[in-house]
Amino acid sequence: MNDNLIEGEPLIRPSTTEHPLYDQVVEACKTVFDPEIPVNIYDLGLVYTIDISGEGVVKVVMTLTAPGCPVAGEMPGWVADAVESIPGVREVDVEMTFQPQWGMDMMSEEARLELGFI
Secondary structure (H helix, E strand, O other), X not given: OOOOOOOOOOOOOOOOOOOOOHHXXXXXHOOOEOOOOOOEOOOOOOEEEEXXXXXXXXXXXXXXXXXXXXXXXXXXXXXXXXXXXXXXXXXXEXXXXXXXXXXXXXXXXXXXXXXXXX
């Protein structure tokens, strides 16, 4: 058990969906693709949390399909570059996590359909 978690605290923190920049950040994340899977990282379910402060600071908490993913070192930069291009975004911090571990059930219906799982 992870001692840093408070009992009852969700493993995936909620996103600030009510922020005016939220939809634009989602769209920016959808421009980043896992090179091994022809689906964007958002629909793959790799983006866990999008937290946007009132000052335009965006924190993206994301994972990879596997810890040994060949682009593990590059993917956070791709996401940061995509999100930084949005007017009103002052700063982007991309945090990688493997808790909880990614699973195919985290993919959107569109991603499952595209990959032939539906």
